[in-house]
Amino acid sequence: MVALALGLWRIDRQDSMWRDESVTYQVAHRSLGELFGLLCHIDAVHGLYYLLMHGVFVLWDGGLVALRLPSVLATAMAAAGVGAIGARLAGRPTGVIAGLVFALLPVTQHYAQEGRSYALVTAGVTWATYMFLRGCRDPRARWWTLYGVVLGLACWLHEFAALAIVAHGLTLWRLRVSQRLWRCWGISAVGVSLCLLPLAAVSAGQADEQLGWLGRPGLTSWLQFAGISIVGWLLCRFLVRRTGRRDLAAMALPMLVAPAGLLMAVSLVKPWYVERYVLYGMTGLALPAGAALAWAVEQRHRLVPVARVLTGCLVAVATIAVLLPWSLFVRTPESRKDDAVAVAEAVARSADEGDGVLFMPARRREWLLSYPTVLGRLDDLALAESPSVSRTLQGTELPPETIRRHMLATDRIIALTDPAGQPLDPFPQEEAKRQTLKEHFEICDRTEVHGAQVLVYSRSGHCSP
Numbered sequence: 386m387v388a389l390a391l392g393l394w395r396i397d398r399q400d401s402m403w404r405d406e407s408v409t410y411q412v413a414h415r416s417l418g419e420l421f422g423l424l425c426h427i428d429a430v431h432g433l434y435y436l437l438m439h440g441v442f443v444l445w446d447g448g449l450v451a452l453r454l455p456s457v458l459a460t461a462m463a464a465a466g467v468g469a470i471g472a473r474l475a476g477r478p479t480g481v482i483a484g485l486v487f488a489l490l491p492v493t494q495h496y497a498q499e500g501r502s503y504a505l506v507t508a509g510v511t512w513a514t515y516m517f518l519r520g521c522r523d524p525r526a527r528w529w530t531l532y533g534v535v536l537g538l539a540c541w542l543h544e545f546a547a548l549a550i551v552a553h554g555l556t557l558w559r560l561r562v563s564q565r566l567w568r569c570w571g572i573s574a575v576g577v578s579l580c581l582l583p584l585a586a587v588s589a590g591q592a593d594e595q596l597g598w599l600g601r602p603g604l605t606s607w608l609q610f611a612g613i614s615i616v617g618w619l620l621c622r623f624l625v626r627r628t629g630r631r632d633l634a635a636m637a638l639p640m641l642v643a644p645a646g647l648l649m650a651v652s653l654v655k656p657w658y659v660e661r662y663v664l665y666g667m668t669g670l671a672l673p674a675g676a677a678l679a680w681a682v683e684q685r686h687r688l689v690p691v692a693r694v695l696t697g698c699l700v701a702v703a704t705i706a707v708l709l710p711w712s713l714f715v716r717t718p719e720s721r722k723d724d725a726v727a728v729a730e731a732v733a734r735s736a737d738e739g740d741g742v743l744f745m746p747a748r749r750r751e752w753l754l755s756y757p758t759v760l761g762r763l764d765d766l767a768l769a770e771s772p773s774v775s776r777t778l779q780g781t782e783l784p785p786e787t788i789r790r791h792m793l794a795t796d797r798i799i800a801l802t803d804p805a806g807q808p809l810d811p812f813p814q815e816e817a818k819r820q821t822l823k824e825h826f827e828i829c830d831r832t833e834v835h836g837a838q839v840l841v842y843s844r845s846g847h848c849s850p
């Protein structure tokens with residue numbers, strides 16, 4: 386209930402939507418034929434999620450609320466799953482507190498209000514982990530079958546959910562389980578892998594285009610990973626010493642460290658790492674944190690009543706002081722890279738009917754694709770084929786010479802660009818846009834919005850007062 390309430394709190398994020406959410410919105414509004422055509426070309430890794438969102442919008446086209454509501458509900462399910470795992474491993478107080486810790490984590494709140502698949506993946510992996518735990522204690526076929534089915538669905542929502550299999554294998558190794566349990570887990574893991582093969586085969590051919598924008602993890606990413614891993618390790622070590630909860634530590638630490646660590650290590654060769662791809666690893670932090678807090682609560686009898694009250698107030702104030710600023714921030718447009726809503730509104734104010742429009746770079750066409758009424762007023766000077774016709778996310782563009790010719794035949798152009806100082810794409814089409822604007826046009830107006838600029842160009846010497 387706490388996770389659900391936090392997810393619904395300011396779910397519209399001040400009427401903002403960043404470009405990845407815009408992809409979900411516009412793709413989910415395509416027909417099924419257009420959607421399948423897209424998935425054969427790109428974004429197959431998100432195919433099941435897009436189909437789910439297509440169904441959501443068919444049932445209720447509720448704008449930003451409908452876009453984010455599945456993530457809110459999935460986060461509530463994930464929090465319940467963390468609570469169920471904690472209760473099975475260490476009792477109900479641990480489960481309740483671990484579930485609350487998970488719900489309150491800023492990163493959980495962030496993706497609870499994100500119109501992407503990551504909250505649903507987290508819910509799937511969390512409940513698969515619960516089935517895994519039940520199977521370890523009661524190795525009947527039904528638990529391992531449910532484990533394979535739920536984890537398989539999570540993997541079809543995003544392939545990197547399969548890294549949870551590695552974490553579960555490490556848990557079995559640390560617990561030194563019987564050969565029978567190894568066999569049960571191995572059969573389920575192979576089943577999940579075979580189920581994932583068709584998606585993996587399709588998405589492997591799309592990987593360069595899908596993930597080509599990624600770079601290798603930087604120092605900040607490594608320090609963040611190291612810091613979270615050390616905190617998790619210290620909590621687990623504390624639990625083992627104070628409470629003997631080796632099973633909880635063996636479950637939590639691999640989930641926290643293995644998926645993210647493996648993906649970062651692979652990314653040194655082939656950049657694939659983004660922290661949201663392994664968001665479900667945060668369950669491995671919530672579990673030992675919840676268990677440690679539950680242990681602390683159990684020790685309250687050692688304090689006199691006044692000290693108990695003062696300690697409780699101090700903890701509450703510290704928690705609010707740390708979490709409230711983050712909770713407020715993740716519900717603002719500034720918490721994301723850009724705001725497609727603000728861009729569309731700025732274009733609607735600046736553009737006249739029939740003005741030319743350029744997206745620099747071309748992938749920033751996404752800013753207006755979810756607002757066809759705004760885009761429809763403008764002449765897209767570089768567009769060769771629309772996204773639906775070309776079976777792409779942002780459409781395809783004309784050759785540089787044709788773009789230049791269209792620009793020279795236009796008196797007024799609206800250019801949508803990244804903020805000043807961002808790297809410029811080296812592609813010939815982008816160079817043609819920049820060079821033609823520089824030689825034949827001047828900037829008449831500049832509107833800066835979060836993560837973007839809307840520039841109005843006119844022929845040199847013809848800017849309106």
